[in-house]
Amino acid sequence: MSLLRALQSLLLATTVSGSLLLPRQANSTNSTSGYAVKTPPLTTPWTYEVGEHPWPQYPRPRLERAAWQTLNGVWRYENASVPQAIDTPPFNQTLDNPVLIPSCLESGISGVQGTFNIYSWFSTSFTVPSNWTAGNRVLLNFGAVDYQATVFVNGQRVGQHTGGYFAFTFDVTSYLSASGGTNELLVFVFDPTDSNPYVIPIGKQTLTQSHIFYTPCSGIWQSVWIESAPSNYITDLNLNADMHGNVFGAITTSQNASTSAEIAITARNSSGSQFTHQVYANQNFSFNYPTPDLWSPDTPNLYDISITLGNDTVSSYTGFRTISRGVVNGIQRPLLNGEFKFFFGTLDQGYWPDGIYTPPNMEAMRFDLLTLKKLGYNTLRKHMKVEQDLYYQACDELGLLVIQDMPAMDPLHYFDTPNCTAEPILPNATQQAEFQRQLEMSIRQHRNYPCIFTWVIYNEGWGQATQPPWPSIALTEVVRALDPTRLVDAVSGWFFHGAGDYLDNHHYSEAQCGAPVYSINSAPYDPAYIGIQGEFGGIGMNASIQNLWPVWEAVKTINQTYEINVSLDSWRFRGHQLIEDLRMQIEMYACSGAIWTQTTDVEGEVNGMLTYDRRVLRPDVQTWNSDVNACYAAGAARTNSSMSMMGSMAMN
Structure with missing residues (x-):
């Protein structure tokens, strides 16, 4: 029997009646x-x-x-x-x-x-x-x-x-x-x-x-x-711009001892208004751009930047926005441009059945992002992967906030102990230092993108030490020193040791977001931190065979999905139910943001907004939009003009 026919006999080959997005094409x-x-x-x-x-x-x-x-x-x-x-x-x-x-x-x-x-x-x-x-x-x-x-x-x-x-x-x-x-x-x-x-x-x-x-x-x-x-050229650009028009950073050159070299920076918005300022190479600088148009998911305004050092001219861009943390009506909140808006997005793994890590082309890459915007999301969590720079540019242009994970150290390595248990192989001192080096590299290479608002260091204990000193505490300070303009999620899920800005709960299928309830591994909500649901949902629906990754190693694990619905109507009803429950938690408790698992199916996971081949969209767009917007409205109702900024961490 062929693999295809064997899978057809083993799978619940339900024909998904969701939106057929794009046609198949011949070789x-x-x-x-x-x-x-x-x-x-x-x-x-x-x-x-x-x-x-x-x-x-x-x-x-x-x-x-x-x-x-x-x-x-x-x-x-x-x-x-x-x-x-x-x-x-x-x-x-x-x-x-x-x-x-x-x-x-x-x-x-x-x-x-x-x-x-x-x-x-x-x-x-x-x-x-x-x-x-x-x-x-x-x-x-x-x-x-x-x-x-x-x-x-x-x-x-x-x-x-x-x-x-x-x-x-x-x-x-x-x-x-x-x-x-x-x-x-x-x-x-x-x-x-x-x-x-x-x-x-x-x-x-x-x-x-x-x-x-x-x-x-x-x-x-x-x-x-x-x-x-030229012989003296720009090697790195660290440029941030805040809601007040302050532009600050440093420009590194190949001849970095030459700190007296003048650099001209010109910023220009879409209407042609521009401003030029002189700074010096290899030195921290700051200047002010008057009355900028701010960047946000609703108004992703960007400014073109031209930078000239002698005969070297490079193009760049920036967006004026401020990420901070503050107390709003007694609750710790993430703030964008001084205001709290509930953030809602998907766990975005960036996998492709034909390209694995590499999307087939720009259109394909942007298709995923445009689908998220169409569904009403304002955020995504880039999970266990760092994307190419064009991806972050697309998020900047489309207006999608990004929670950026550091890819975890191998969570699948185990050794057998004398008492017949399997223990994870954790990094030694040298490997931990290499993890830190690469974490620092990630931040340096991506801190210019306005869309990124949170750095994630660890996910669910993967690669984390199991006894003190807890590396998440020291690494949080490393991240803050490299980039004081963003928030830090030191541990997404578990195990939490008090570092960073968030207390991040993972729970499938129902959310436990900033609420007085928690499950094994997750920590109880602590009002000293921002309460978010770093992962939830994850409900699955088996695709028809033509939309499924037909590899047995993946197929045989589909039944490990947290919850499987046997029809599209059931999946849509259950999704509505779970988001409605999230909305009530926003209204009642200290829930500031949530990440639904996930953007697309991936191999043996069948819980995406889209099937793995990107041909079928599971949610009803109008209903999903309405549910997501209800969450935003619930978040907005928790704020008012008497917002307290006491104890805020200004992150210009």
Whole structure:
């Protein structure tokens, strides 16, 4: 019997009568490069629209240069099998297989759809454009490589980067072909997913998929590009703007000893009004932009920014808004621009059946976000994953607040004790220090995006020490020092040790939000903290076979869903019931925000607003909008003009 027929006989193959959003599309023809999408277990409407020139957009909108060239496209790939392979790089050789960059090796979009991709080689070639300014530096940029990348250019080792979610740059000027011709780029990737003794930030990736742990992503999964910059160029931009028009931060340059270099910053809004200010490189600065239009989910006003250091000009943008914490009518609340508005969103895991971590294209990525806005949400929690920069730009433009998780250290590693129990393998001192280094990297690379309002350090005890000193306490102070402009959720769910701004309850299916009730692992509500429901809902409904991830390891765990409804009408009624209960908790207790699980189905989880293939939307849009807006109204009713700001933490 075929796998498809076997699944059909095992599943409750209910035909979902929800909104059919986009049609299926046929496979595209193969090209002369040899690359073709490998049919994944489940497609999306964009699977075969990827093409051979994916993600043509400039990948880093917070610091964009005009002279750049994408290296995305069809590269070559070869499994390296053993770690010693790095000692004998395959210079000037054609690797075995075509592979699409960016992509996860495990994905159909990659053209490989491999498994157990621990050691890998990737190669391509590039030519520096002849019209780039002579004497400028050539910078090679990677959006993200999972997990450790060692880069070679023209037979020479350029450098190494560790961390599967973060961008890195190498100045490759001195490694380029002297004749101005073709340059060979070779990348060795090591991805120790589920490999002892590695305890690393990994999120929900695993080699052995189960209900809430999914297919891993190995390789170059975000964009690669080169760009031209003068000898003294801008390397980093830390720029924040508050509700009062104050702009503050620092601009780092490649010659960071040169603190006297002047930098011109010009801000411009959509109507053309602009303001220019002079600051100095590698020094903290502040200035005021008069009467700005503020950013919020209802009015996502953004200002274009132009920054000039000598011959280096970069484009960026910002939004004027202030995140703070204050007491409103006796209750600790998160504040946006000095006001409390209930935040409501989904747990957004960012997985794709055809691309795993990498969406097929920009349209697909924005589709998820637009769906959330259509349903009335003003927030999402980016769960156990850090996205590409274009994702956060889209949230800024659309007006979606983002709670940003730090991907957890591997929660699936266990060792057997003498008394026959399984204990989690927790990080040692070195691994804990590496977790902190990557947490700091996440904040530095993403603190410019107005949409992000909360940093999450830990989730549900994953990778947390089980005895003091509790790392969440020290890490909260690290986060505050790096970014005092946002709130900190030190522990989402459990185990809570008093750090951060929130007391974050997880409970399925019903909420326990700022209420005098709690369950195992969760802490009782403490009025010294902001009470939120970091995860709830999670009710499932089995999709029909054509919308389901048809992999047995996932299918057999569907019955682990917290609650399964056998019809769409039942699912919609139950969802209405749960949000109505949340609304009453907002009215009666200290509930300030909630996160529904989740945006889409993911592999063996069938509890999304959308099915995993993005073809079926479960909620009735009008009803769901009404229910969500009722929660916002309940939150608004808990505020008045006599709002007390005593004890507030101003986070300009």
